[in-house]
Amino acid sequence: MSLLILGLVLFLGAHTLTTLRPARAAVIGRLGEGPYKGLYSLVSAAGLVLIVWGFASYRSAGYLHVWDPPAIFHPIALFLLWFAFVALAATYAPPGRIKAVLRHPMLVAVKAWALSHLLVNGDLGSMLLFGGLLAWAVYDRIALKRRGDPGAAAVDGFKAADAVVVIIGTVAYVAVFWLHETLIGVAVR
Numbered sequence: 001m002s003l004l005i006l007g008l009v010l011f012l013g014a015h016t017l018t019t020l021r022p023a024r025a026a027v028i029g030r031l032g033e034g035p036y037k038g039l040y041s042l043v044s045a046a047g048l049v050l051i052v053w054g055f056a057s058y059r060s061a062g063y064l065h066v067w068d069p070p071a072i073f074h075p076i077a078l079f080l081l082w083f084a085f086v087a088l089a090a091t092y093a094p095p096g097r098i099k100a101v102l103r104h105p106m107l108v109a110v111k112a113w114a115l116s117h118l119l120v121n122g123d124l125g126s127m128l129l130f131g132g133l134l135a136w137a138v139y140d141r142i143a144l145k146r147r148g149d150p151g152a153a154a155v156d157g158f159k160a161a162d163a164v165v166v167i168i169g170t171v172a173y174v175a176v177f178w179l180h181e182t183l184i185g186v187a188v189r
Contacts, residue, residue: 004054004125011047012136014040019143055129059185064124073119074189080116084109085176086169093168095153096161103151104144110137120189 017024017040028036087109090099102108114134117126144151181187 001054001058001125001128003050004058004128007047007050007052007054008128008132009047010043011051012132014043014047015136015140019140021147051129055125056185058125065122066124066127067122069120069122077116077119078188080112080119081177082170082173084112084116085173086166087112089165089169089172093165094159094161095155096159096165097155097157098162098165099152100155104141104149105152107137107141107144110134111141 017027031039086098087102087105090096090102090105091109093099099105111134114130114137117130118134121127121130176183177188
């Protein structure tokens with residue numbers, strides 16, 4: 001569990017630094033932009049590796065059961081997960097109505113993904129992992145709003161990009177749904 005927590009601290013700490021503009025500017029001023037980006041990437045990657053390793057170690061040692069999620073949460077979680085993949089696809093798509101409505105589709109994707117996993121996993125490790133990522137995404141969205149970042153530009157009506165976003169998001173959702181056990185080691189129940 002300590003590796004998971006250390007990974008979350010490193011990964012979310014590095015990502016939180018980007019929201020603290022004066023502190024970020026001070027670090028860039030000391031290191032330079034290139035070294036800052038390299039260090040940011042290294043710390044984020046190390047955090048991600050520790051999260052994966054720590055969560056795998058936690059699972060192999062046995063789950064620490066906290067609560068039993070109600071069965072009704074399962075279809076809600078599946079819908080949220082599909083929505084997360086659509087939002088993720090919108091992140092990298094050309095401007096469209098979906099991207100404009102979501103404003104910051106990557107953060108919406110992280111929030112929907114984390115919440116979907118929190119709804120169906122009642123163990124301590126999952127609560128730390130997915131709850132930590134959800135809390136960070138909520139914080140980051142608030143930080144963006146305070147900085148005046150409007151997100152994706154508004155567009156009128158649905159665009160071809162919206163259809164592509166839904167198709168790509170749906171295909172990715174189905175692929176991960178079927179490959180979840182192979183990729184993650186846990187079957188979608």
